[in-house]
Amino acid sequence: MPPPEPGSAADVTAAEAFSADVVIVGAGPAGLFAVFQLGLYDLRCVVVDSLGHAGGQLAEYYPDKPIYDVPGHTVIGALELVGALQKQVAPFGPVYRFGERVDRIAARTAGGFEVDTDGGTKLTCRAVVLATGGGAFRPKRPEIDGLAGFEAGGSVMAVFDPTALAGHDVVVLGGGDVALERAIAAAEAAASVTLVHRRDDFQAAPALVVRFRTLVAEGRTRLAIGRPVGLEGVDGRLSGVLVRGLGVEQRVAATRLLPCLGTDLDRTGPAAWDLDASDGRIPVDPASFETRRPGIFAIGDGALYPGKLPLILCGFHEAALMAQAVRRRLQPRTRPILPYSSSSSDLQRKLGVR
Known part of the structure; x- marks a missing residue:
């Protein structure tokens, strides 16, 4: 045989x-x-x-x-x-x-x-x-210089795990359903949550928009209007995201970055x-x-x-x-x-x- x-x-x-x-x-x-x-x-x-x-x-x-x-x-x-x-x-x-x-x-x-x-x-x-x-x-990657180093260092989350965000300053990028869902979920555990989006308008389910805006009004999340233009940190450990929009540039504290820009x-x-x-x-x-x-x-x-x-x-x-x-x-x-x-x-x- x-x-x-x-x-x-x-x-x-x-x-x-x-x-x-x-x-x-x-x-x-x-x-x-x-x-x-x-x-x-x-x-x-x-x-x-x-x-x-x-x-x-x-x-x-x-x-x-x-x-x-x-x-x-x-x-x-x-x-x-x-x-x-x-x-x-x-x-x-x-x-x-x-x-x-x-x-x-x-x-x-x-x-x-x-x-x-x-x-x-x-x-x-x-x-x-x-x-x-x-x-x-x-997943679409944001075009930010130095992103790969922070990805390798574990500061950029590819798979969303809300339990891993306890005590972290979280920045979420995007304005769709996934971005709002993750910002809302992160607010339960993270030290701070900031959603970065190019405008104060979202392509997301109305219920999600209402819930997110409620959290903003309660001070449990923030909205930064603009686009990310830079990252700060040492040895792959993120400390901040630079956001440019509405004619100004601001620094947002961040130890975890969650890109939600579609696929x-x-x-x-x-x-x-x-x-x-x-x-x-x-x-x-x-x-x-x-x-x-x-x-x-x-x-x-x-x-x-x-x-x-x-x-x-x-x-x-x-x-x-x-x-x-x-x-x-x-x-x-x-x-x-x-x-x-x-x-x-x-x-x-x-x-x-x-």
């Missing part, structure tokens, strides 16, 4: 320790539902996403979007759907690596895959699922993974959603096959069929039984409902 192909199920020993059974690239709706479908078969998942939070395009571009074609809901908000999916997968304990972009996916000679991110994370897994949507989101879409990832991708879309077998590389699957808007529709509903369907293909690959000795969540006591125990 010839040796198994690197990355094949037969080449993976059960005794070897992996970071996860499956690495899922993308935390949008399709990626999150893939966690659920794989979790039903006790397959552990690590989810990597370039954004600092779950939701993909829904959270980044359409947070207020009403969705009318999710089964069982006459209408559901975009962020409401993301929250519901995160709650649904919570019993399976996925590990999230937010704010990181996958740079490399390589087959291991011992079986499975190595997945490396631009954040220095190195993962090993038995299968990879690409739920990359239209591409990886890259750019980077479609170069799939092109570098030897998957015959075109403009970020990856050809797959619609029966299994496996790509040309055995053990690597693609679902959601980034998957390409005859009759493909770019709908969230289709992404859920693809996740279910993909999970069956992954199960057959990683658990070849198990009986091919499809359990139903409404009647399977085993599944219900996994979900914590009995």
